[in-house]
Amino acid sequence: MLKTLCALSVIAALSSSGAYAIEEGDLAPEFTLPDIHEGQPDISLADLRGKTVYVDFWASWCAPCLRSMPLINELYNKYQDQDFEVIAINVDDPVEDGQEFLLDTPLDYLIAADTDNTVLNEFAVRGMPTSFLIDKDGVVRMVHMGFRGNDIELIEAAITELLE
Numbered sequence: 001m002l003k004t005l006c007a008l009s010v011i012a013a014l015s016s017s018g019a020y021a022i023e024e025g026d027l028a029p030e031f032t033l034p035d036i037h038e039g040q041p042d043i044s045l046a047d048l049r050g051k052t053v054y055v056d057f058w059a060s061w062c063a064p065c066l067r068s069m070p071l072i073n074e075l076y077n078k079y080q081d082q083d084f085e086v087i088a089i090n091v092d093d094p095v096e097d098g099q100e101f102l103l104d105t106p107l108d109y110l111i112a113a114d115t116d117n118t119v120l121n122e123f124a125v126r127g128m129p130t131s132f133l134i135d136k137d138g139v140v141r142m143v144h145m146g147f148r149g150n151d152i153e154l155i156e157a158a159i160t161e162l163l164e
Helices: 002-017 063-082 096-104 118-122 151-163
Strands: 052-058 084-090 110-113 130-134 140-145
Touching: 052 063, 052 151, 063 084, 063 151, 096 110, 130 151, 140 151
Parallel strands: 052 084, 084 110
Antiparallel strands: 052 130, 130 140
16 A cells, blocks of 8 residues: 555656656657766766667666566677667665665676666656667667566567567
8 A cells, every 4th residue: 555655656746747758759868877886887878879778777675676687687688789788777775775686686787876866757757667668769669667477578579679
């Protein structure tokens, strides 16, 4: 019940603030965020223009996020030679919560930290996990909320369609 009330509060806040969700066909908002790992260069969506990019918002407290990430890692390793990139954007504050998860689950793709939720708000994310598949021109081609058992097949099909 508390989670439902929190989710409704977030949706109400977004609605009243004039923020609108990014939809398929929209140009993805540009962003630059620090890498979650100290000492690594910042991660910029603009630097990946010309590639198909899967942007995935996640948090350490989100069980579906944590289930999806190793599967997304498999897709990344399968398609990275075809100009496919993944940016996972962690929204934990403190960021150490996300870093702790990554100690037990190392991932091969880019992982950014958005501790003040600036990019989360630019994309108007309303729930976790939420992902955006962005084409080589920066246009959002798929928005995916949540993560269930067979979602990875749907995500892979959308990726391979863009890579063709």
